[in-house]
Amino acid sequence: MADTATVPSGLVSTIIPVYNRPKALVRAVRSVLEQTYRPIEILIVDDGSTDTTPTVLSQLAQSHPAEIRVFHQANAGPGAARERGRQAARGEFIQYLDSDDWLLPDKFALQVAALRAHPECAIAYGTSMVFDDVGTVLAAESRGTAERVDFLFPRLLVERWWHTHTPLFCRWISDAAGPWPDFRPEDWDLEARMAALNPRLIHCDATVSVQCHYPSPDRVSAGPPAAFLRDEAHLLPRLYACAVLAGVPADAPEMQHFSRWCLFTARQLDALGTPELAKPLLK
Helix, strand or coil: CCCCCCCCCCCEEEEEEECCCHHHHHHHHHHHHCCCCCCEEEEEEEECCCCCHHHHHHHHHHHCCCCEEEEEECCCCHHHHHHHHHHHCCCCEEEECCCCCEECCCHHHHHHHHHHHCCCEEEEEEEEEEEECCCCEEECCCCCCCCCCCCCCCHHHCCCCCCCCCCEEEHHHHHHHCCCCCCCCHHHHHHHHHHCCCCEEEEEEEEEEEEEECCCCCCHHHCCHHHHHHHHHHHHHHHHHHHHHCCCCCCCHHHHHHHHHHHHHHHHHHHCCCHHHHHHHHC
């Protein structure tokens, strides 16, 4: 981890992985630079881009040398890119932001204030919106982000009810959860490891970020269904282990839902001719 001995108190580190999205990246970075809160740092990890993204990164770093640091790596996926940024981050607070999404100007001010006012909490979050690629609002309140939830579990057994950009993490919970995995869904897996530690959440009663939904063949959601099933086969036992560590009782409604999810996924995997992936889900 980066040496934090001389880091300003309250520093927010924003980690942005990017692959071949120069135009969207500029908007994402601008949304961080326009935060009403300071101090900030922005760590952008280029995951082996093959277009003009490296040139745009160089221009951004030159324009804001005090706030932007750029890293380059061979293409290894978003989890590995976020982990590269996490290792270099110096902040007291950690923010993750994908290159096609953006933050609203008061996000850091509101969420840092919420965490300062509630030191028993490790994660602050707010409401996230969903826009399409031409700026139309698709959802003013996305998933469960407008709801007050005290802990990630047990709801995390049912759904990932926020977006990667929705929360702001205290550094300690980020460090305690450990590294980003290199398999999908990497964010759900990481948050399950956080949830196993039962960190308290605080909602800051405001809309804080925007998810951009757009049609593109390279989106994870556009991948083949079989790939999703293989990802679930890897995630589900890990999700269950974290829920047990968090103390979710076996008779909780969410645990019962989770059991049905495992059974359904196992049947689908078996139908695909991969019983070796299905078997662990039936235990």
